Amino acid sequence: MSTVMTPEPSTETAFVTAGPRGRRRRDKSVDPIPWWLTVIGVAVAVYFILPTVFVIPMSFGSTSSFQFPPREWSLDLYVNFFTNPKWIGSLGNSLLVAVMASALATTVGTAAALGLHNLTGRLSRFLRTLLMVSIVTPAIVLAVAVYISFLQWHLVGSIWGYVLAHAAIGVPFVLVSVTSALGGFDPQLLRASASLGASPLRTFLRVTLPLIGRGVLTGAIFAFVTSLDEVVIALFLRAPAFQTLPVQMYNAVTVEVDPTIAAASSIVVVSVTLILLIPLLVRRTKRR
Amino acid sequence: MTTIETQASPAETTTPRGTQIDLRDVTKDYGLATPAVDRVSLTIQPGEFMTLLGPSGSGKTTTLNLIAGFETLTSGTISLNGVDVGRLPAHKRDLGMLFQNYALFPHLTVAQNVAYPLRERRIPKDEIAKRVAEVLELVQLPGRDDHYPRQLSGGQQQRVALARAIVFDPKALLLDEPLGALDRNLRAALQSEIRRIHREVGSTFVFVTHDQEEAMNLSDRIALFNSGRIEQVGTPEELYRSPETLFTARFLGDSNVFELGGGATGDSVGWDGETWKTPRSTVASHPGVASSAAVVVRPEDVGIVAAGGKVPAGRNSARAVVTDVEYMGSYRTAMLALGAAEVRGRARIDAFDDSVAIGDQVIAHWQPERQRVVAA
Numbered sequence: 251m252s253t254v255m256t257p258e259p260s261t262e263t264a265f266v267t268a269g270p271r272g273r274r275r276r277d278k279s280v281d282p283i284p285w286w287l288t289v290i291g292v293a294v295a296v297y298f299i300l301p302t303v304f305v306i307p308m309s310f311g312s313t314s315s316f317q318f319p320p321r322e323w324s325l326d327l328y329v330n331f332f333t334n335p336k337w338i339g340s341l342g343n344s345l346l347v348a349v350m351a352s353a354l355a356t357t358v359g360t361a362a363a364l365g366l367h368n369l370t371g372r373l374s375r376f377l378r379t380l381l382m383v384s385i386v387t388p389a390i391v392l393a394v395a396v397y398i399s400f401l402q403w404h405l406v407g408s409i410w411g412y413v414l415a416h417a418a419i420g421v422p423f424v425l426v427s428v429t430s431a432l433g434g435f436d437p438q439l440l441r442a443s444a445s446l447g448a449s450p451l452r453t454f455l456r457v458t459l460p461l462i463g464r465g466v467l468t469g470a471i472f473a474f475v476t477s478l479d480e481v482v483i484a485l486f487l488r489a490p491a492f493q494t495l496p497v498q499m500y501n502a503v504t505v506e507v508d509p510t511i512a513a514a515s516s517i518v519v520v521s522v523t524l525i526l527l528i529p530l531l532v533r534r535t536k537r538r
Numbered sequence: 539m540t541t542i543e544t545q546a547s548p549a550e551t552t553t554p555r556g557t558q559i560d561l562r563d564v565t566k567d568y569g570l571a572t573p574a575v576d577r578v579s580l581t582i583q584p585g586e587f588m589t590l591l592g593p594s595g596s597g598k599t600t601t602l603n604l605i606a607g608f609e610t611l612t613s614g615t616i617s618l619n620g621v622d623v624g625r626l627p628a629h630k631r632d633l634g635m636l637f638q639n640y641a642l643f644p645h646l647t648v649a650q651n652v653a654y655p656l657r658e659r660r661i662p663k664d665e666i667a668k669r670v671a672e673v674l675e676l677v678q679l680p681g682r683d684d685h686y687p688r689q690l691s692g693g694q695q696q697r698v699a700l701a702r703a704i705v706f707d708p709k710a711l712l713l714d715e716p717l718g719a720l721d722r723n724l725r726a727a728l729q730s731e732i733r734r735i736h737r738e739v740g741s742t743f744v745f746v747t748h749d750q751e752e753a754m755n756l757s758d759r760i761a762l763f764n765s766g767r768i769e770q771v772g773t774p775e776e777l778y779r780s781p782e783t784l785f786t787a788r789f790l791g792d793s794n795v796f797e798l799g800g801g802a803t804g805d806s807v808g809w810d811g812e813t814w815k816t817p818r819s820t821v822a823s824h825p826g827v828a829s830s831a832a833v834v835v836r837p838e839d840v841g842i843v844a845a846g847g848k849v850p851a852g853r854n855s856a857r858a859v860v861t862d863v864e865y866m867g868s869y870r871t872a873m874l875a876l877g878a879a880e881v882r883g884r885a886r887i888d889a890f891d892d893s894v895a896i897g898d899q900v901i902a903h904w905q906p907e908r909q910r911v912v913a914a
Binding site: 436438439441442443444445446447448449450452453456457460461 | 606607608627628629630632633634635637639641642643644645654655658659702703706712
């Protein structure tokens with residue numbers, strides 16, 4: 251189930267941010283797409299979507315059975331998800347952590363992108379790479395490192411531990427999307443704004459932020475979804491008193507064999523898909 | 539009607555019309571071999587149209603950025619109406635600025651762009667609307683309020699930028715090569731537009747350009763920059779007719795340059811066996827003239843007669859060979875190789891005069907009063 255939600259970072263970011271340009275390019279009739287490419291495309295799409303196709307019907311099965319296709323249809327699993335404090339509580343925890351982590355990651359990532367944009371040369375490239383490291387580091391390595399250091403700082407099992415760790419893995423997404431938004435930003439506008447009497451803070455609010463806002467929003471959403479979906483670090487940091495939804499889902503499969511996981515998965519898949527569509531919808535409305 | 543409105547509007551809310559800008563020993567040093575701006579002193583009078591002219595890298599743009607507050611001073615002072623602003627951040631200096639690439643805010647409409655400085659100053663809404671309408675009328679761009687910058691042509695965008703830069707009645711307007719990105723015809727149109735608005739608003743304008751023609755057309759005075767220093771300050775006519783140095787003479791317009799290889803003292807100088815009168819009034823006061831000087835003559839002041847012909851009395855002259863004749867439409871230019879050293883020069887001749895041909899041996903001559911002896 252995790253495969254559906256884990257965003258393949260570079261391609262998905264590119265997909266979301268390069269939306270209008272891609273659409274325009276498609277409008278121009280270039281070479282026709284060969285049939286075999288269509289076949290491959292459909293095959294890949296089916297491969298990715300298939301797990302979702304299975305899990306959503308299963309979520310409408312009964313509490314006793316856990317099979318596909320379900321023998322009887324009911325909303326029992328959803329009722330259980332929303333009434334059992336183990337499930338609904340962990341969803342609340344996940345949302346709380348994701349909101350705070352993505353807020354922190356967005357602030358830090360945007361500030362870093364703005365700062366690095368004004369720097370040039372080797373130092374800036376080095377810092378950029380350093381900030382991107384968590385994307386290429388295996389999750390388990392990251393988790394062990396976080397666990398060891400958080401043990402010393404007494405952050406294991408605390409909500410702040412989750413927020414800090416998830417914010418750290420969210421920063422690269424914000425950095426990438428804001429940097430790409432800054433690519434089309436004319437620094438002369440900052441001077442123009444200053445000459446018109448606006449302080450640096452006012453300039454940021456009235457000029458910079460509106461112009462890179464889409465990049466900031468995209469980054470924030472990816473940071474949010476990444477946190478919502480993160481399981482490895484969360485497994486290390488979990489405590490009886492505080493568990494996130496992915497950890498509860500992991501338990502449901504490995505420890506309890508609880509079919510409610512089908513409802514949980516469906517809810518996560520649908521809501522994450524909706525969240526990822528936000529930047530596209532925002533663009534639509536802005537274009538009028 | 540336009541004039542009545544503009545006179546009642548922003549321009550008169552400040553006490554004096556225009557601001558005096560004083561630069562004293564202004565220096566900007568990036569730590570390179572030579573400072574970008576090196577002890578520049580200049581007084582710009584209230585309401586004056588001053589152009590900072592010079593080749594690229596001469597420090598004119600850096601000087602403008604120092605006035606605007608976009609760069610920090612290494613040393614020296616900048617004051618507006620006697621108040622030192624050298625350490626003030628850009629947004630507190632109250633100076634309007636026009637950029638080469640317009641620098642309009644792409645996410646705001648024309649009206650919102652123009653209202654930007656007024657909103658920063660917390661001016662009431664109805665007053666903003668009134669002023670925006672007035673200033674858009676002044677730059678002759680009414681009815682475009684709801685357009686976005688990308689929907690306008692380059693010339694229209696620069697008009698919006700101009701409106702935005704003057705709507706808050708700044709102490710002075712700084713213009714950083716604002717016409718550089720426009721094509722030739724549009725340039726000419728906006729030049730006269732800028733001149734008209736300077737007249738109507740009566741504010742101090744500081745204009746940066748590397749285009750000497752533009753500088754001559756627009757300016758009350760020109761400060762010519764050369765490697766971080768001011769070479770000469772004066773009216774366009776002073777700089778063109780009475781350059782102090784060879785750099786100035788060469789930068790503004792075409793010239794025939796006769797380097798003397800030594801100083802010019804007394805009433806005459808010698809060049810290639812000729813003796814030329816040098817009336818006092820034609821000798822630059824620059825101290826360098828005494829050690830190394832050159833005689834400069836503009837092409838339009840040079841006449842030519844065939845070798846052996848009669849040179850008008852009282853004129854200085856030099857032997858020459860015609861190497862080419864260029865037809866320029868309203869005149870012709872004879873390209874000359876002057877004297878034994880075959881110094882390249884040019885003389886302007888009548889468009890209908892086809893008596894001069896390539897290879898002709900001629901004598902170039904001019905009135906001594908029209909020449910200039912400069913420091914080389």
